[in-house]
Amino acid sequence: MSAVLAAHPAAAAAASVPLAAGKGVNGVELAVVVFFFLVVSAGGFLAARWRRPENPNSLDEWGLGGRGFGTLVTWFLLGGDLYTAYTFVAVPAAMFATGAVTGFFAVPYTIIVYPIIFVFMPRLWSVARRHGYVTPADFVRGRYDSRALALAVAVTGILATMPYIALQLVGIQAVLDTIGLGGSGNTLAADLPLFIAFAVLAAYTYSSGLRAPALIAFVKDTLIYLVIVVAIIYIGVKIGFGDMFDAAEKKMATKTKAGTPTGTFIPGGSTYWAYSSLALGSALALFMYPHSITASLSAKNRNTIRRNAAILPLYSLMLALLALVGYAAIANKTTVFGRDGYANPQLAVPHFFQDVFPSWFAGVAFAAIAIGALVPAAIMSIAAANLFTRNIYREFIKPDATPRQEAQVSKITSLVVKFGALFFVLTLERQNAINLQLLGGVWILQTFLAIVAGLFTRWFHRWALLAGWAVGMVYGTVVAYRQTVPNTKTKLVNGAPVIENHGTRHFGSSLAYFPFTDTKVYVALTAFLLNVLVAVILTSVLRALKVADGTDATSPQDYYSDAGEPGVLEEMPFEGVAAAGGPPDQSSGPARPR
């Protein structure tokens, strides 16, 4: 989820009751987590045999699971993909630190995203199925006949996805830190568990492709639902919802040293726009992320996507309840000092679970979070690898690549992507990953016009779209960079919190003043409006000048085609005997665009 963590200063995490940092390893929790990790790892490797295709060596099979997932699998896959471990850690962390505007906006965000995708995603699914598009950049290439625009979309997707993968690792780190592993002295030994987890993940993603996260998502979500139901019952019985909200209200109203309130309990007049623009901007951006599109394109027909738009809000309900765990941590006076001695609001949820649950059940909760990181990390690395393979490797390096070569390049790229993210997290400060994730949300929204407008109209000119994208990227990056906040850290010294000042830091907020007003809105949305404005004006100019705008490889009917129609393969090979008589070459995927 984009922008979630952006706005809360670390200082706000200073909790009232100090806690000794650096306890030993909790063996029971660790054992439970290791047990579930072994279960899903076995599942991940076995997934290669699940609905095994005759010819697994193509991007349609490895990278899209054969484009044959039904409603239930798609629901788990998209749920596992969109509601990531980082979300589970960061949304409550933001609630814990600064309240509703930075945290709870994730709820309206995930309410409005589904009506939006209901409108456009079936069209993208149809045109992708008809032309064999694997990535959104494939579609842009075919629609606008522009390698430059497709490259822009592909590179933006890869750039936005990389830090997102890194943040999944940050989610796992929060859990490991709570169990008693990792922490002070960022040595390789301390991070060994993380390294092992990722190496195993990389291995089964390599062998099983998208089928691995699809299978593991079942385990992840079952655990998450279980944990959240128990947590909510606990909160209702032991803390009481009224008391929980009152405790949160009190903390948010407390003045910081700077004289401003700690956070927002209920948005006031000055933050209405912040709240709604964060929700709208994030909702528009979410399904531009390559991993969301990958999971959507793996559905077996149009109705699978529409049905999922109606049932995915169940995950939002879970997200909302989990967000409130951040408030429960406030009421419970949970402290968030990590093993390195510094306060870190991302520890709010794991510490709360550790405080209130017996060790074995806290272990279940931690396993849910850790597995919750592996599912999206796998899908994201597959999606980024598909982009590289289709829109950089095949487009610019080896135009005559066979499906087998494409699958091989993608597999290797997915390894590179994952270990790149791991290296990033282990060597750089966590704040860098968070900053880049904020930027990723700003960037990815700039591809919306090229992709979504293109599904409905060919009016926009390819060069106008490229210019709009460039303006949005630059504007969004510069404005986000300029949001400086005091860089304070809270360290536990002899049992008492001490605030350290480290000057200021950039990328301090995802909110910035809307030009010529004193109203703060989500940077990505302002950049997007500018992007649209530039694209509209330049399209008018270029059309008036009759500048060539390329050949459209798609036809109007392509946007309505469904599985089972002529020219649209209905049954993917693994679906059973139905396809056994089909031409073997076709089984590697639908017609490829040339």
Place this chain on the structure above:
Amino acid sequence: MSQPELPAHRQLPRSAVVSVFVLLGIPILAILIVPIYASDGPRVGGWPFFYWYQMVWVLVSGVFTAAAFQVVRRARARDER
């Protein structure tokens, strides 16, 4: 390469399109117009209005989307008859 012809362009009937956009638009507006629900009261079971209003819309939005799905399905079924 030549691909088989698809059935002719099938735009949904206007009435169906209008219904779908109304059904999908209501939850979006109900959520994006923050002043509607940015208040503490009335509380229900300790939950401030701001929080339970959004929880309710999480579920109701799914019902609206499902209704839109039914509208699309019926319109398509009529098409094919």
